[in-house]
Amino acid sequence: MIIDRHPFTVNSHGHLEIGGVDALSLAHDFGTPLYVYDVSLIRRNARSFVDTFKELGVNAKVAYASKAFSSIAMLQVIQQEGLCLDVVSEGELYTAVEAGFPSERIHMHGNNKSRQELQMAIEQNIGCIVLDNFYEIELLGDLLDQQNKEMDVLMRVTPGVNSKTHQYIMTGNEDSKFGFNLKNGQADKAFQLLKKYPSIRFKGLHCHIGSQIFETDRFLSATEILFAELAKWKRNDNYIPEVLNLGGGFGIRYTSEDEPIPYEQYVYALVEEVRKQSEEMDIPLPEIWMEPGRAIVGNTGVTLYTIGSMKSIPGIREYISVDGGMTDNLRPALYGAKYEAVIANKADQTPVKEVSVAGKCCESGDMLIWDLPVPEVQTNDVLAVFSTGAYGYSMASHYNRFAKPAVVFVENKEAKLVVKRESYQDVVKNDLSYL
Ligand SMILES: Cc1ncc(COP(=O)(O)O)c(C=O)c1O
Ligand SMILES: N[C@@H](CCCC[NH3+])C(=O)O
Numbered sequence: 001m002i003i004d005r006h007p008f009t010v011n012s013h014g015h016l017e018i019g020g021v022d023a024l025s026l027a028h029d030f031g032t033p034l035y036v037y038d039v040s041l042i043r044r045n046a047r048s049f050v051d052t053f054k055e056l057g058v059n060a061k062v063a064y065a066s067k068a069f070s071s072i073a074m075l076q077v078i079q080q081e082g083l084c085l086d087v088v089s090e091g092e093l094y095t096a097v098e099a100g101f102p103s104e105r106i107h108m109h110g111n112n113k114s115r116q117e118l119q120m121a122i123e124q125n126i127g128c129i130v131l132d133n134f135y136e137i138e139l140l141g142d143l144l145d146q147q148n149k150e151m152d153v154l155m156r157v158t159p160g161v162n163s164k165t166h167q168y169i170m171t172g173n174e175d176s177k178f179g180f181n182l183k184n185g186q187a188d189k190a191f192q193l194l195k196k197y198p199s200i201r202f203k204g205l206h207c208h209i210g211s212q213i214f215e216t217d218r219f220l221s222a223t224e225i226l227f228a229e230l231a232k233w234k235r236n237d238n239y240i241p242e243v244l245n246l247g248g249g250f251g252i253r254y255t256s257e258d259e260p261i262p263y264e265q266y267v268y269a270l271v272e273e274v275r276k277q278s279e280e281m282d283i284p285l286p287e288i289w290m291e292p293g294r295a296i297v298g299n300t301g302v303t304l305y306t307i308g309s310m311k312s313i314p315g316i317r318e319y320i321s322v323d324g325g326m327t328d329n330l331r332p333a334l335y336g337a338k339y340e341a342v343i344a345n346k347a348d349q350t351p352v353k354e355v356s357v358a359g360k361c362c363e364s365g366d367m368l369i370w371d372l373p374v375p376e377v378q379t380n381d382v383l384a385v386f387s388t389g390a391y392g393y394s395m396a397s398h399y400n401r402f403a404k405p406a407v408v409f410v411e412n413k414e415a416k417l418v419v420k421r422e423s424y425q426d427v428v429k430n431d432l433s434y435l
Contacts, residue, residue, distance in 0.1 A: 002340045002373070003347055005253060006386040007041055007299060014348035016384050018302055019410035023344040026415055027304045027382045030408050033324030034304045035393050035419075039077060039411035041300035042389075045263065046081040049292060052267040058288055063107050065248050065293030066092050068390040069301070073409055073418035075099035078296075084127070086248075086291045090117045097124060107291075109156070111178050118143055121151075128152045130206045130245070132179055137190060141197035150199045154206040154245055155180060157187045159225040163210035163218045163249065166335045172209030172222055179207070182229055191233060204286055205230065208247025211294060214260060216269040219246060223270065227277040234281060245289035246270055252298040254387045255338045263295055294390035301389020303328060303405075304344060307381045308360075317371075318355045322383055325359015326366040327402040329388055330395045333365050341372055344382040349375035357383065361400050393419070403427050 003010060009017045016023040019038035026036055046064070053060035063084035066075065070092050076099050078085060084105040087093045096106055106126040110117065111133065118140050121129055131137055131153050144151055156179035161172040171178050180187040194202045209222050223246060233239040253260050271288060278285045305322035312318045331337035341357065343349070351373030359366035368385060396404050403426060407419035 002342055005256060010347040016342060016344040016347040020413035021410045021415050023304055023384055024382060026408060030406055032304050032306045033328050033405040035301055035405055035407045037301045037389055037409050039409050042077055042297055043081055045296045046083055048263045052264045056271050058271050061289045063291045064296050065291045067394055068293030069297045069394050070095050071419050072099040075101050090120055093120055115139055122149055128154060130154045130156050132156050137193050141200055144199035150201055152201045152203050154204055154243060155190055156206040157182050159207055159222040161209050161218050161222045163213045165210045165212050168335055169211040182225060187229060204241035204243035206245035209249060211249045212251045213249045214251040216266055219270055220273045223273045231281050240283050241286045243289060244274060244286045248291040248293050250292050250295040252294055252387060255340050298390035299387050303385045303388040305383045307379055307383055319358050320355045320377060321358045321360055325361045327361060327399050328396050328405050329368060329392050331391060332368055339369050339385050341369055341383050341385040343374055343377055344384040346375045351375055398427055401427050
């Protein structure tokens with residue numbers, strides 16, 4: 001059964017339960033489409049990283065990559081769990097500030113940080129900026145010098161490692177818009193340039209090889225490549241890194257095709273490799289940082305939709321249409337991403353046929369799921385799509401002037417609205433009359 005592959009249960013009414021709350025009552029009380037998160041699972045995922053580092057006695061920081069899902073409530077949970085936070089824009093930093101997230105635990109990314117973004121990071125006294133390109137080194141150096149301030153930074157590098165994932169979410173390959181290239185000497189040039197800016201405290205290297213990755217081997221190759229560069233800087237300049245940030249990218253299960261490994265295994269493997277490399281280089285073990293996004297929230301979220309029209313093309317396929325689509329989950333249209341779902345009010349019933357789930361946008365490519373096994377299905381049934389917690393709400397759009405759905409957190413059998421459903425007034429609120 002599909003449900004057995006996802007961390008949710010079925011109650012005595014045959015309804016899907018999320019965190020102990022009936023999905024039908026959630027759909028009824030809050031409307032659909034609706035993003036629902038089981039907060040206990042978010043906490044469990046976060047702890048599996050943090051506790052493993054503790055168990056190994058390693059000095060570490062786990063930063064939640066807030067691009068996966070950022071909202072005030074979400075960041076409050078992350079803060080409660082003691083994680084750090086990765087932001088990539090002024091908007092994500094603003095959300096963190098509004099959530100009261102401790103600024104020293106915030107790290108800023110981005111491949112084109114503006115003067116304004118860097119200035120905001122300085123004003124907020126965030127913990128670290130991850131520099132991505134030469135333009136930023138000069139911009140940050142000048143801003144800090146003007147204000148007589150200092151900042152901890154990491155240098156993001158691309159190690160030239162192709163991760164086994166969709167081309168659009170590979171980031172460690174040589175032909176990448178992110179970071180300083182290691183192979184062609186750019187990273188070394190950046191290292192030399194950083195010496196000119198005493199206000200920039202260069203703490204170490206950062207590398208993120210991509211997203212939705214299931215093996216540890218590419219992470220280990222990337223680590224080895226980073227250490228080769230660090231060994232050169234030690235030999236030539238006696239540079240000793242204090243921090244090594246190995247990014248995020250740990251894969252989750254969307255469908256039966258995905259075989260995720262326990263998050264602990266990434267931590268064990270990477271700590272062992274960093275230990276080995278540090279010993280070979282004869283330096284103290286640097287602090288190890290990680291940045292999981294999807295691994296923290298992906299499998300904790302479910303999207304509930306109401307089924308509307310249905311269309312059968314005999315001998316070809318049966319379509320069911322839902323009240324959302326690519327506006328609340330862009331991933332199928334953008335990456336051909338696959339999902340699994342159940343009919344929430346028939347979650348105990350055996351599938352008898354396959355249907356394809358269409359969104360309601362004016363695009364033939366707005367298909368959420370192809371060939372989903374379902375029991376007999378009717379208009380007004382509620383469809384629950386699993387593993388929509390990461391990059392769903394955060395990539396939602398107003399295409400076709402759809403209002404963004406609400407977000408509900410469920411914990412201890414209680415449901416709480418944490419992001420309001422947008423109204424159509426919200427959709428037009430920045431439009432100005434031309435008359
Ligand atoms: C720099 C950086 N860190 C962390 C992440 C989080 O990735 P994921 O959600 O796959 O863990 C990303 C996104 O791929 C990223 O670009
Ligand atoms: N948005 C992507 C991941 C991007 C990761 C950030 N660099 C996804 O849904 O899989």
